[in-house]
Amino acid sequence: MSWLVAAVLGIVQGATEFLPVSSSGHLVIVSKLCGWEMPLAFVVITHFGTLLAVIAYDRRDFADMLRSLFVWSASEPSQQTQLTSARRLVGLLIIGTIPAALAGLLLEEQIENLFDSLPAVGIALIITGLILLSVNWLAGQKEQYQTTVFDALLIGAAQVVALTPGISRSGTTIATGLARGLHRDWAPRFAFLLSAPVIFGGTVFETIKLIQNPISSQQLSIYLLGGLTAAICGYFAVHLVVRAVRAGNLIYFSAYCILVGIITAVVG
Secondary structure, three states, rough: OOHHHHHHHHHHHHHHHOOOHHHHHHHHHHHHHHHHOOOHHHHHHHHHHHHHHHHHHHHHHHHHHHHHHHHHOOOHHHHHHHHHHHHHHHHHHHHHHHHHHHHHHHHHHHHHHHHHHHHHHHHHHHHHHHHHHHHHHOOOOHHHHHHHHHHOOOOOHHHOOOOOOOOOHHHHHHHHHOOOOEEEHHHHHHHHHHHHHHHHHHHHHHHHHOOOOOOOHHHHHHHHHHHHHHHHHHHHHHHHHHHHHHOOOHHHHHHHHHHHHHHHHHOO
């Protein structure tokens, strides 16, 4: 893999991981059309880059959740409320992560087979576009403290569907959140917070495989470039999506997914 290919694929991974257009679908399309391969080590490093992006964006939430696990009580009522809220959020994220974690372990081989079919990716992108279109004008009022266990479970279940290349994880989780009445500010935030455990788990799982196949220092440098571009693009992509959801502009992503999906299904 060259420096240019690593940079391009890193940009694609970072931008589309959080934009509701499916990162896996776009990586399949780009790699198939250009004849590029994505070694496991590259996948691991770019996924880690996107994990850093979401942690950087939601750093306050992650800091509060981490603190709540080690500090049980606070002297000030406001600080105690903050600790309780953060612990509750940790619980919601754990519940929301369970469906995707189980599906990833049980359906790994079946999911990998879907990465070989461009028409399947195209159809999945069209479905993503229709999902985004269906929720574009929804405007719920639920805030973080009003989010229920059932909400978290349903939004987490949406990540299972998004294991299919072409079905956007951010798109389906944000759409499910909006459908459950989450506020337009909170729905994307919760979706991105929920993506962190899944990305982290996938990175660890892939790293275990990678240990058996060490790479050279030169390859590592090239892959790190991909990880850096993925992190930078991912950070800005998160900001873009949050603003789009807040303004009710998911229709533009919907149109893009449907158009690219049709072209991919026909060409594939």
